[in-house]
Amino acid sequence: MTGSRIRARDWGWQHAGRDAPAVAGLDLDVEPGERVLLLGPSGAGKSTLLSALAGVLGGEEEGDESGELRVDDAHPSSRRGIAGLVLQDPQANTIMERVGDDVAFGCENLAVPRAEIWPRVRHALDAVGLDVDLDRSTAALSGGQRQRLALAGAIAMRPGLILLDEPTANLDPAGVLEVRDAVARVARETGATLVVVEHRVETWLPVVDRVVVLAPGGGAVADGAPSAVLDAHRDELAAGGVWVPGLPVEVPRGARRAGGPLLALDGVRAGRGGVPVHEAVSLEVRAGEALVVTGPNGAGKSTLALTLAGLMPAVEGRVRATEALRAPGSGTSPLREADPLRWRPKQLATRIGTVFQQPEHQFVASRVRDEVAAGLRAQGLPRADIERRVDELLAALRLDALADANPFTLSGGEQRRLSVATVLAPAPRIMVLDEPTFGQDRRTWQELVRLIAALVDERGCAVVAVTHDADVERVLGDRRLRLGAP
């Protein structure tokens, strides 16, 4: 099988109802079998281009197309299964209940004869190195396995073009390598043309042979061999949020003055339905100190975070708030109850704030401004105080221009910043963050980590961060807890 040829001439796309085009004036030629890494700042139209190449951008009611786009001399939306597409969210890529059915789905839609489908399914699963039973429930797969399953589903259709939209952004380091290696093997074996969108360049350098940089509304601004493009555009790529190799992120930390303990964990084992998922943990969460929790997938990091944040009961052991944490917040009386799980929501939010892994779960309002204000209104603060606090937070997190936007329409990085702002609003003494930097570009990463560091160093907050990110661990790891360590 040979790869597809891509040809774009002055191509552009403007989503319906938007003021500016997502992509404009793009000229691009990709030869069969080329492996292209597509870079550019957020808003440069990388995902739009991938969707267009996959033929899933939609019809006239979805937006306006200009110029010419061809995959093997046909418009991509004119032929089914012209390209295999893997999306960022592993959950979104899974369609069927069972592994074998999920891989077969694309073949069925292309009307491949039954006798040919199952050999294709087995071959595709072999190619991505997913050695699980065909009857295995897709719900039981890890993120890395799910992404490889999605890749298998795509290549079972035998497309000449494979499109990957940040396929490893939501994965832990082991999952990232699993998927990267599977893609490399598939590209080598099938000879398909490959287009990858990713912020994390270093991961993909061994796989790609060409880098194309898109600019917002400006088409391709750089194009060529990876090392040449990266050398020539290092600084502007980094400023645009790309993780350029050999350019480490640094966030300065202030002088540390660890304060007294706020929360004490005594032999705590967290879990669901009475089944503990990790070994017993005894530690103190102290003011002015950041604690980083690491460990492999399924080690119980997130569950432990929810438990110490007063959101889930511990299966064993006790979570106890110290006098310092129980002390009155803004105008309320000190708490007698030491178990955060028994506090009322209002009492909890002023003491322990939790930033969830998926920002969407946290949003309650239809405007960014109201979203930040919601927690403060629940506290019954005076209106003028709320307005002032909201303005401060929006400015600090670079969200002031979006104050009237709907939280659900924001980009991934903006949603993450907003979710942090909402939790910061009631000024909790402890911040619990679950994978705060997952899938973030370099720029958002630096903003977030700088903000978290400032909370600890300047405001004397305690931070508990669950993360797979080695850079977060390096910068914020005043103390470290590793769960499920061999």
Added chain:
Amino acid sequence: MRSRAPSRPTALDRVNPVTPFAAAVLYSVPMLLTIDLVTAAVALGAWLAVLGAAGIGPRTVLRRSWPLLLAAPLSAVSMLLYAEPGGRIHAELWLAIVSDRSVELAAAIGLRVLAIGVPILVGLAGLDPTRLADGLAQVARLPHRFVLAALAGVRLFGVLGEDWRQIALARRARGLGDTGAVRRALQAAFALLVVALRRGGTLATAMEARGFGGPQRTWARPSTLGRADLVLLVVTFAVVALAIGTSLATGSFRPLWEGVR
């Protein structure tokens, strides 16, 4: 192809999932039209014996049909107290009158709920959504786009359970749980709706990218009718015949249109 047999196969797993629906109609229509005790009792007894022989033991039956064990007594008690009185009056309190007639009706109704409900619930509750979708599209010939979209929706439903949990926790974490319970639930439900719409949107994109929506498609898993399906329909017919036959033979047969004396 590796075997896709479930861990504990029963006779029902050999049946095309569409057949239990046909059997349910074949069974429930005559049963709904009769209201006497004997028909219901014989049918229920016969089904329990058939299910047992098919490898579906009492524990599975109880697990799948427990809502009926609540519904049946409830409907029986309301009949007992509020049916139009007839025969000897046993007890009376305001509107509630327990009479010969209401005792008989109560027993018949309670038994009838079980006789119709238990076999249907047991037969349909264990159906695998994927096999059912295959059957609906290939055997019942429903439009495949509709069937597959519904199947994907069923899987999404499981994911939404976890979303709901996270939304509830996130609201508490933000200090928003102190308002009224109704308002709280409505707001959380709205948040879930938004998340569901977005999940549905990305799922649609993923399906479209895999070529979903074309006029022609093949099926990796064949869904056909076989001897097992015929057996299920014959057994169903036999149970109906046995129940109504016994009832007629003992002189207690009473169709719906005659009412109760």
